[in-house]
Amino acid sequence: MRYIISYVSTVNPDISNSDISELMDYVSSHNNAINITGILIYSEGNFFQILEGKEELVKMMFERIKKDSRHYNIIKMLYKEIKKTSFTEYHSSFTVISNGSSQEELQLFLQKEKINNPEHYKSISYLTQKFMKLG
Numbered sequence: 001m002r003y004i005i006s007y008v009s010t011v012n013p014d015i016s017n018s019d020i021s022e023l024m025d026y027v028s029s030h031n032n033a034i035n036i037t038g039i040l041i042y043s044e045g046n047f048f049q050i051l052e053g054k055e056e057l058v059k060m061m062f063e064r065i066k067k068d069s070r071h072y073n074i075i076k077m078l079y080k081e082i083k084k085t086s087f088t089e090y091h092s093s094f095t096v097i098s099n100g101s102s103q104e105e106l107q108l109f110l111q112k113e114k115i116n117n118p119e120h121y122k123s124i125s126y127l128t129q130k131f132m133k134l135g
């Protein structure tokens, strides 16, 4: 079964901007290597993340992430099964966005989600845009 988990969290104020960009680089390459798709956005002291992939893998990753001292105050927003579509994982990859810079990346991510994950697209789009203060 495929699964989707999404949360927001607060960045540990002790970590630097370079720690954050190091983390973003690690997450993007590691998730692409292990077939976790979704997005990690850093904006104004908060993280927003969506993890999608094999149920056991995504749940295990979330348990690991929750214990990470680089953030706290983790608020779960989506924790659900994803129904497979005929388009599943069309052009999927893991996206990272930092400092609200990349509007195009975000729009590209949302376009892919609409195709890959139509069942949850409305909530994904709503949560993402609210987090980025676009909605």
Ligand SMILES: Cc1cc2nc3c(=O)[nH]c(=O)nc-3n(C[C@H](O)[C@H](O)[C@H](O)COP(=O)(O)O)c2cc1C
Pocket: 009, 023, 027, 030, 031, 040, 047, 049, 051, 061, 064, 065, 066, 068, 070, 071
């Ligand atoms: C906000 C946040 C999001 C993270 N997201 C991921 C992720 O999606 N994939 C991942 O492999 N590690 C992620 N990490 C890092 C993990 O918490 C952990 O440090 C990493 O998986 C290495 O674990 P290990 O030292 O036990 O091997 C994230 C950390 C933070 C603070």
